[in-house]
Amino acid sequence: MCxxxxxxxxxxxxxxxxxxxxxxxxxxxxxxxxxxxxxxxSRKAALKKEQVAWVKEKESKCPKAGKEVEGGTLETVMIxxxxxxxxxxxxxxLKNFQ
Numbered sequence: 001m002c003x004x005x006x007x008x009x010x011x012x013x014x015x016x017x018x019x020x021x022x023x024x025x026x027x028x029x030x031x032x033x034x035x036x037x038x039x040x041x042s043r044k045a046a047l048k049k050e051q052v053a054w055v056k057e058k059e060s061k062c063p064k065a066g067k068e069v070e071g072g073t074l075e076t077v078m079i080x081x082x083x084x085x086x087x088x089x090x091x092x093x094l095k096n097f098q
Contacts, residue, residue: 010073017080024087031094058086
């Protein structure tokens with residue numbers, strides 16, 4: 001995922017974190033679509049409601065993850081790391097959602 005990047009260079013570290021989040025988000029979207037296609041209408045509605053709440057939580061929480069290094073070179077990395085962690089956890093949750 002971060003092949004070809006020099007992870008001692010700040011721009012490359014940021015690019016790597018962007019790639020990791022993009023990959024996690026793509027996996028989340030794929031599993032969400034698969035899950036929605038397999039559920040009955042009431043479970044679809046429940047999952048959609050949960051997903052909207054989860055996105056709001058993620059969008060509220062993760063920008064704060066970079067607060068301690070705000071303006072620094074690691075701010076983006078810290079924020080993206082939060083997005084990746086939350087997204088990966090959500091993927092695992094969705095895999096087991098019934």
